[in-house]
Amino acid sequence: MMKTFSIGGIHPSDSKISKDCKIEVLPVPSKVFISVAQHLGAPATPIVKAGDQVKVGQVIAEPAGFISAYVHSSVSGTVKSVGPRKDLAGNNMTHIEIDVEGDEWIEGVDLTDTLVTAIPEDNKAILDKIKMCGVVGLGGATFPAHVKLCPPPGKKADCLILNGAECEPYLTSDYRIMLERSKEIVVGAAIMKQVLGGCPAVIGIEENKPEAIKAMTAAVAELQSTAKGYEGISVMTLKKKYPQGGEKQLIDAVMGRQVKSMGLPIDVGAVVQNVATSLAVYEAVQKNIPLITNVMTITGDCLPMEKQHNYKFRIGMPLSYIAEVAGGVPAEAAKIISGGPMMGKAIANMDATTVKGSSSLLYLTAEQTVRGVESACIRCGKCAEACPMGLEPFLLQKYARNSMMDELEENAIQDCIECGCCLYSCPANIPLLDIIRLAKGDVIKIIRGRGQR
C-alpha cells in the first residue's frame, strides 16, 4: 500500500507540462537587484555601499537576527545603489543594485562538475558552512536551513525527510533536479543526516514521477555501494494527493506521526528539507558555493511547448527579463504566479527580481483563474472533507465573519496551513481561505499576546 497523509486532501490535475524540459542556464543580465529579504525572519543588513566592487559569491548582506540569513552577490561588478525597490507583491524592500561586469567568482569555490562524495567529519564546520552560504529551505517557506538542522536541547531527530513530493500542479523544478542532480541531492541528504546524529533519511516522491523515483533510487544505491556514510537513506513512493508536500502532511505520510497544534516537526522527531535545499547543502558544503542560484519553471497552458522551460537562474534577475528570454508573456495570460497555483503568489510587479525561493513563472488564463460569483453555502461539507488539517472551513468562515475569536480558537483556526484546499473545493465559490487567513492572523496575535503576559 502506497502511503499518504491521513486527513483530507484534493486531487487537482497535475499539469506537469514542462516536465521533459531540461534545465537551461539563464544568461546573466546587465544589471541585478538583490533583495535583502530572501528568507523567513528578519531581513539581512546590507554591508556594501554604492561604488563597491563585488565578486560572484561575495557576502553583501548579513543576518540581522537568529532567524535570518546571509545574502551573497550573484554577479560580479559594481554596486550601483542600496535602497528601496518593489518586490513582486508591490511592497518596498531594500535591494542591492549591481551593474554586471564579467563573471569573476570569489576564491575557494569549486565550479567543476566533479561529484564530491566524501562527507566532512566536523558537524560544526558543516553547519557553519551551511549558514555562511546562506542556505534556506527551498520548498516554499525559505526558513534558514542551519536552524532546522540544530534541534533544540533535549530533542532528537528520528528521521530526516527529503521532500520530493512537488505536489503543486505545474511546477517541475524539483522533478528536474531529481533527474539531473540526483547524486548531489543524495550527498546533501547524507550530510544533513550526519549533522542530525545519523538518523535515517527518507526521500518522499509522489507516484506521478516514476522517472524521478527511479533516478533517486539508483543514485542512493550507487552511493551506498561506493562511498561511506550513505546507509539508512531510502526512497519512498507516495500516493498522489495535494498537499503531500506540506511539512505536517509529509511527516504524517512518511512517519505516521502528527505534529501537535502550534508545535514543531522536531517535537515528533522529524526534520523536513526540500530536495532543492539538499542540493544547496551539497553545493555549500562540498563545493563552497553559496546559495545564489536555483531552478524555476516557466509554464502555463497558454504557453506553446517550445516556450516551456526549466531555468537555472541567479538571484536578483528581473522577472520581466526572464519572461523575455523565455519567449515573452503570452497574450492570454491574465494572472502570473510565482510558485504553484495552490499556494503561490500572484505577481503584481514584473520588475521584481528573483529570490532564493523563486520557483516559477506560471501563466494562467482568465478562464482558469477568475473566481465564480459567490453563492449561498449549501452545507455540502466538501471544504471539511478537503481540509488536510481536519478543520471545518464552513464553520470558521462563519465565526470569522462575526469576529467570534474564542470560537475560532476553539475550532483550531490557528492550525490552518493555508493550502487552499477549502477554497478550491467550494462549489458555491465562497472565499473561505481569504476570510480564514485574515482571522487566523488575528487569533495568532491573541495567542502570542497571551503567551507574553
Place this chain on the structure above:
Amino acid sequence: MDKLLVSPSPHLHTKTSTKSLMRDVVIALLPAVVVSVLFYGWSELLVLGVSVASCVLLEYLITKYLLKGACTIGDWSAVITGVLLALNLPATTPWWVVFIGAVVAIGVAKMTFGGLGQNLFNPAIVGRVFLLISFPTYMTDWTKPQGFICNALADGYTGATPLGIAKEGGVAAVEGLDYMDMLFFNIGGSAGELSAIALLLGFAYLLIRRVIRPYITLSILATVAVFSGIFWAINPAEYTDPLFNLLTGGLLLGSIFMATDYVTSPMSNWGGVIFGVGIGLITMLIRYFGAYPEGVSFAILIMNSVVPLINKWCHTKKYGR
C-alpha cells in the same frame, strides 16, 4: 497583458459547482423517473410536470417579487424539490393537490427560511407530509393508472402498498408478495417507490460522482435491517422481515435522496451516522407500532430538527489533536 490580475491563493478552482452538484442529483433521479413514467403513464407525467414547473416558477416569483434578490432557479435545486415531491406522491394525485404541495415545499419550507442553504427541513418532505395530513384520501389512493408498459399489477388495481397491507392484515397478508417484484418494478405505492433497482442505480451514480458520502444512507438501511431483524427473529408471525422492510415504502427513496440533502443533514461523517441511525429507528418504530403504515418522511423531518444539535457535538478529526 496591460493589467495583471492579483488575488490571494489558491489560483485554481474545482469545476464542481452548486449547479453541477444539483444537476447530478437530478440525473441520479432519472432512472426512477423513467420507470415511474413507463409504468404509470400520462398521469405520472402530469404529476411530475406540474410539480417541477410549479416549484421552479414559485421560486422564481418569490425571489423576484417577494425577496427582490438574485434569482436562484439556475442552481437546479428547485428542480430537485419538484422531482422528489412528484416521486413522493401517488400517480393519481390531482394536479391542484400537487400544486399545493409545491407551494408548501418551496414557499413555506424553503424560501421563508431564506432559500437554498438556510432551510431546516427538507422541502419536498414538508410538502409531502402536508399533503398526507391535509388530503389523506388522495395521498393513499393507490389505483394503478394506465402505464406505457403494463406490469403484473392488474390495471385498475386498488390495493394498498405492501406496508399498508401488512399494517392491516399482519404478516400473513403479505406472504404472497415476491421480493423480486419489489426489487424491480412491481410494487404499489408512490411513483418513486416503484423500483428499488432504479433508486440504487441513482445511489451508485451519486457515490461515483462524489456528490454524496455513503454514511447517512448506509446507516439508515443498516439500522432498519438490524431493528427489524431482531423483532423478526423473536416473532416472525408478528413482525415483517428485514428484506421486506428494506425494499418497501419510501425507505430507499428517502435514505438515498432526501436524508442526504446537504442542507438538512449533518456536516460530519459521524454526525451523519447518528442522523441515519435516528431515521432508521424512528421509521421502524412507526412501521411496527405507529398508526401510519409508513414512517420514513416523519423520521427524516424529526431528525432534520436535531441536525443543529448533532453539528454542535460532532466535529471532524483534527490533525495532531
